[in-house]
Amino acid sequence: MKNVFKVSLLAAAVAFTVGCNEKAEQEAPATETETVVEAAAFANSQEKAAYAIGSSFSRYVETTLEKQAEFGLELDKEIILQGITDTLRGNSKLTDEEMVETLKAYDTEVQAAAEKVMAEKTAKASEEAKTFLAENAKVEGVTVTESGLQYSVITEAEGPKPKAEDTVTVHYVGTLLDGTEFDSSVARGEPAKFPLNRVIPGWTEGVQLMSVGEKYKFVIPAELGYGEQGAGSIPPGATLVFEVELLEIAAADEVAAK
Structure with missing residues (x-):
């Protein structure tokens, strides 16, 4: 710090x-x-x-x-x-030397206090996430994969499914468990396009289950998301909720040929 x-x-x-x-x-x-x-x-x-x-x-x-x-x-x-x-x-x-030493000591004190508060918040979030995931797994229509990813189908469709190496185009809304929206292609008015193997593990696994035209709801545990580090407005240890609509698939070889 x-x-x-x-x-x-x-x-x-x-x-x-x-x-x-x-x-x-x-x-x-x-x-x-x-x-x-x-x-x-x-x-x-x-x-x-x-x-x-x-x-x-x-x-x-x-x-x-x-x-x-x-x-x-x-x-x-x-x-x-x-x-x-x-x-x-x-x-x-105070002399200059005393000021420097005093501020160094206080800086250490601030860092220790900040780390303590962060650890307490992370522990609390972890417990809340465990409770939420356990309850959500019991909801009708929710499937839990071996990795711990939870998903439910909002809109069904028949069609091809992407591979991890493919590039997909999607619309999505991401929220925290308290409902706070941290990202949304829908709000931006433009779908997102990215290689499926270059996103968080929960996305890589989940979107491969989808066919073009389908819309899923994913509940992604922290270990399949941004882990204990968090990212931007996503706090450490956060469980993430995404609603994702798969719009298009571009195979890896097709993207490379362009």
Whole structure:
């Protein structure tokens, strides 16, 4: 984990500015009166720049503190302000060496707390997944394969089935067990196309069961998905639910000939 305080004033300012652009665009524009008051608050551009640096750095620190609070660590903002003020006035109570050692030790503490929280969340998700999979396996129409993949047929059709080496075109919607949608070709309005042997194991196995025109629901355990690492918005140890419609199959030799 990167040291949470390793950031220059300029980098903090840039990071904050970029992160807030979208939010700023959504806010109502200032009235003429508000604009005049804001402009009058600074004697020149240097004063305004100085204020912006302080403000953006404070936002960065605030965000960092909020994140650390999720791990059960809370720092006193007044003491942080005292440290900034003292140091800017050349009266820091710590030497450079003491600051480095203190921050290294705190960084280790933050990392340990974060790992503990993550381990607890993963363990909880694992238990919830086991319960869900056990109950879902009992649902009428659900088939459980030897690997642990669960599937049910939503729409049936007759036709060819893909091999692992083939390229398939599909429409799909992926959700977590709580219903959170993390990916959807349907929402994007464009089907996905990919070699079937270059996706998660649950997809490689499951889509080979389908004929063109069929729609299946897959419940994919973490070990057939993204495992204990997770991916993007998919948390570690997540069981995934996909509704998949197979639209087209292109054999490997056909793709190679193009």
